Amino acid sequence: MPPCSIQNNMRKLRFDHDEMTQQELAKNIGVTRQTIIAIESRKYSPTLELAFKIADVFQVPLEKIFQYKPEK
Amino acid sequence: MPPCSIQNNMRKLRFDHDEMTQQELAKNIGVTRQTIIAIESRKYSPTLELAFKIADVFQVPLEKIFQYKPEK
DNA sequence: ACATAATGTAAAGTATAAATAACATTGTGC
DNA sequence: GCACAATGTTATTTATACTTTACATTATGT
Numbered sequence: 273m274p275p276c277s278i279q280n281n282m283r284k285l286r287f288d289h290d291e292m293t294q295q296e297l298a299k300n301i302g303v304t305r306q307t308i309i310a311i312e313s314r315k316y317s318p319t320l321e322l323a324f325k326i327a328d329v330f331q332v333p334l335e336k337i338f339q340y341k342p343e344k
Numbered sequence: 345m346p347p348c349s350i351q352n353n354m355r356k357l358r359f360d361h362d363e364m365t366q367q368e369l370a371k372n373i374g375v376t377r378q379t380i381i382a383i384e385s386r387k388y389s390p391t392l393e394l395a396f397k398i399a400d401v402f403q404v405p406l407e408k409i410f411q412y413k414p415e416k
Numbered sequence: 417a418c419a420t421a422a423t424g425t426a427a428a429g430t431a432t433a434a435a436t437a438a439c440a441t442t443g444t445g446c
Numbered sequence: 447g448c449a450c451a452a453t454g455t456t457a458t459t460t461a462t463a464c465t466t467t468a469c470a471t472t473a474t475g476t
């Protein structure tokens with residue numbers, strides 16, 4: 273099913289960061305693990321706040337993690 | 345009253361772009377004028393999709409428009 | 417003064433992100 | 447094999463972004 277229109281490479285970033293688990297990431301940015309799962313699997317897009325927080329954790333610019341892909 | 349934690353300089357960008365009106369901007373990105381008002385006045389943050397679309401219209405990187413300011 | 421364009425404000429409804437909880441799957445090590 | 451950690455799935459609920467409508471304010475021009 274066509275999830276959301278925002279791509280991301282959080283999985284790669286987690287593993288590049290000492291194989292950080294979803295649980296750890298969730299705790300770092302103050303959300304639940306389900307939210308991480310949903311974003312990684314593109315069930316839905318994160319809010320802008322969350323996107324910034326995630327970029328903060330990985331110390332990369334937001335656009336290096338999230339890319340907008342218009343549906344068509 | 346500090347509503348949302350995301351700052352932006354959309355007003356400046358609109359006027360820098362030939363005084364683009366809220367109505368025009370709204371139409372360009374496919375939302376209503378109320379949404380533009382709410383975001384500009386920081387009643388709430390845009391979704392990540394919307395933030396990307398706005399950056400697209402003004403042809404600047406997302407982070408040049410929106411800055412995250414953690415509440416403290 | 418009047419008309420109109422641009423911006424602002426507020427209420428009620430819809431859509432979606434995030435929380436919470438319970439259970440299922442996959443993988444790794446012992 | 448079993449135990450446990452990490453990830454995935456589903457469902458229900460809460461919070462919030464966005465829409466729609468209607469009306470108010472401010473500015474500009476004739």
